[in-house]
Amino acid sequence: MKQQVFDAKGTSVKEIVLNDTIWAIEPHKQAMFDAVIAQQSSMRQGTHKTKTRTEVSGGGRKPWRQKGTGRARQGSIRAPQWKGGGIVFGPTPEKNYLKHVNKKVRKLALKSALSLKAQSKDLVVIDQFGIETPSTKSMVEVLNNLKVNNEKVLIVTIDGDEVNVKSSRNIEKVNIISSSGINIYDLLNANKLLVTEAAVKAIEEVLA
Template structure:
């Protein structure tokens, strides 16, 4: 069973966390990864590019000159494609680029990336990610304390939105903050290191391991956190 070290915000190792084998310990499926990444990038295209054919260009209703006797080729309109200001032949038209991928394939791709991050020690788990005030310097100091994060692109996945964390990372070009419900393959692959609290890890295991919905997983994580807080008190 895969495991990882849990750090506090001071960069100190506090415990060892066992991870779900079916989420963080699978063999990466490169074929599925390629399909999901391709589909996600294709689905970002709006397909709004448009050109006008000769029937859509304004003007050109009058025959430019008579049919015979001029020595030139016969023409019926100055909006034909060979004329300046004429229509475009086989130009782009608005259309949908959507590429659908089955839900099981999307989830397998997420598990493949997360397993690869764990295998290469590029997943950093902390007990809690929170800042008292929004300050970029504090976020830079925090990131510098974690191993294997210096000079790399870091993605922080939060179990719930924290305005102080979002604002503190906003001006750092190598750092990005996202809610865990927006987790996707492209963002995971774009960033070298993934930083997430323990609550995020449990949410991912419930959704991608046990197949719960995002809402049910969020409720269960909150209940687990409340129960653990009550037992500590």
């Protein structure tokens, strides 16, 4: 498929041919769903923890003698039935939330998300930003020229592009990642996908 390439001023400068096996496939909804669930699961810290009766403070002695009081026998005031006692069957950090997704399914999910952006006209390719030193103002101007300033934008650039990273990281609704760090969650979470021409080639080298 063919795609227009814009410059930093928002003018179409040329046309490139995208790889149809990446940008023009039928989106696989189940693959995208499985990949998103797996990524969200891997983002969970799993540090939740409640204290059992052996970990809460207090309750070192028996509250009253075993027999003769008429009350139910109790061994500690930190038993689960007591206020301030330990928690039974509470969450522990031993739980593993990781979900496995096959490599081919992850690859299919990425292709499906990229194709979805291209087919819905939410893909914008830029030759280069033309920003020599980090400048948020310059990046905002570029986004305005490309008419994506009011959208939730995901910018994909090449590795080591520190100038554009620093220029865009303080802009609301804008997220920037490298081509090697592209992932299904960020792709689907963005309304517009802004990719540099160099990043397009890098993505195609990996996924083609």
